[in-house]
Amino acid sequence: MDDTIGHHTKDSGHRAWWVAAVAGVAIIVAGAFSTMPGILQDPLRQEFHWSRGSISLAASVNMILYGLTAPYAAALMDRFGIRRLVVAALGTVAAGALLTTVMNAAWQFTLLWGFLVGLGTGSLSMTLGTTVTNRWFSTRRGLVTGILSSGSVLGQMVFLPALSWTIARYDWRPALVSLALAALAVTPLAYLVLREHPADIGRRPYGSKIFIPRPAPVPGAARRTVIVLRSATRTAPFWLLAGTFAICGASTNGIMWTHFAPAAHDHGMPVTTASTLLALIGIFNVVGTIASGWLTDRVDARRLLAAYFLLRGLLMVSLPLIMTATVNAPMITFVVAFGLLDLATVPPVIALCRTFYGDDSAIVFGWTNAAHQIGAASASFLGGVARDTFGSYNPVWLALAAACAAAALLSLAIRLRPTASAESDQRKYASSGSGR
Incomplete structure (x- = not known):
């Protein structure tokens, strides 16, 4: 086997990149579903x-389930x-979208879009990317x-203009059918290309110098998810990461x-103009997140996080000063800078989860992502209360x-170098049986 593996160590054609590409396509399609509640309102x-x-309730349920599903999805991937x-998640979101086209009551929208689509998109969240990265890459993980x-x-940027045009030109139902077809189109690609571990095809992880056998499936996914959470909550890094996220x-x-x-x-700025600025933030999101991943491979993740939050705070302070009825240079500067920083926190947080929690890092990140969603939901609600x-x-x-x-x-x-108290917490975590 070693000869075979050695023969396939050309990184340029490593299967890991194909697995990551297909996982990325699935995440893009799932991201498109998050754009729908806003353009479906009218x-x-x-x-x-x-x-x-009543319409926003479905979106809220979807957001909460998106956050809570992620850690369980990570454990289910291990199982x-x-x-x-x-494949199951893509089928779930497609079914939710198609069934939504025949609903006739608000509670059905909450059930189909809130619960069904929320479960599916939560399974295709950043924990999927974390799991793929952990298994298939030894280097370039941040990138x-x-x-x-x-x-x-x-996914929002790619699909939103087309979905908005479809709704304006035809109806909201064809837009949902188009999303469902996109999910179904990716399903056979995922089935054919995705593999669980490089060892399944006799390969090393990308950048690894040694062959790593595939770990045995971990039974009791739901129980393991709760055990990992319980163990992680005994450690200081978890609470610090969850708080920052x-x-x-x-x-x-x-x-x-919600409130920009x-x-x-x-x-005095027209809503259409403000929406265009949000779209521009989304464009720079992509650039900022990829750049942050590149930096995470090279710079202390803690310092990156601190810099990102400090710069974001300065942007927040400046916002009341630059808000006007028209788009000006300071506002464009804000849009570009905020877009670069918006999702830049994700790669450092994932890297720190990997540092402290090893094989359980995808599940732990899922729980920190749940904290992210709770923070988002709280700000969305309290921001409206404050405005009133x-x-x-x-x-x-x-x-x-x-x-x-x-x-x-x-x-x-x-x-990164625990104190005596933190070392005791880490030993408790390791001895709890949550690690593999």
Whole structure:
């Protein structure tokens, strides 16, 4: 076997890149589903006369399940394999989209889009990228993580214009059918290309100098997910990472994707113009996340996180000063800078999870991602309450700027060389049976 493996060590054609590419396509398609609740609001209200609250409920349930499904999905990949879970998740989101086209009640929208699509997209979240990276790559992990993490935003950019045009030209149902067909089109590709581990095809992980046997399947996925969480909560790094990621969620999609357009409108900017600025943020998201992955391979992840949060906080402070009715140079600068920083936190957090939790890092990252979603949901709700209370979003931007400063300090508080107390926590984690 060693001769065969040695013969296949040409990194340029390594199967790992094909596995990562197909996983990325699946993540892109899943990202497209997250764009739909926003552009479905008006068509659903016009046809069914539902309130915005009832429509938003489905989106909220979807967001929560997206966060809570991720850690269980990571454990299920260890139990049943990447390929099976990706195929099942793609089938789930396709079914949810198709069934939504025949709904006639708001509770059905919550059930189909909130629960069914939420479960499917949660299984195709960043934990999929983390699992693929951990298994198939020994080097370039930060770069690959950055590329795969940008997939969900790329999906929004690729599909949103076409979906919006379809709804405006035809109806909302053809848009959902198009999404379902996209998911079904990726399914056979995932089945044919995805493999669980390089050892399945007699290969080493990309960049590895040794052959690594495939680990045995881990039974009891749900139980293991809870055990990993319970063990991780006994360690300081978990709480520091979860805290920073909760602030990350609050200061990005929690506030920006929900309240940036209304805040800009308060200053006289048309909503369509504000939406275009958000789209530009999404474009620079991709660049920033990939660049952050590249940097994570070369720079201390803790220092990167601290720098990202500090810069994001400065941008938040500047926002009340640059908001105007028209697009000006300072606003363009904000859009570019915020886009570069928006998802840049993901690769360093994944790298730190890998450092502290090894084989369980994908599950631990899934739980920190759940904290991210909780932070996002909290900011989305409290941002609206603050606007109603103060008549302005200015207190919101300042509060989030202070939170980002706190997140920078939390990032620097993470110790790569544990103190005696932290070493005791790590020994408890290792002896709990959660590691493999």
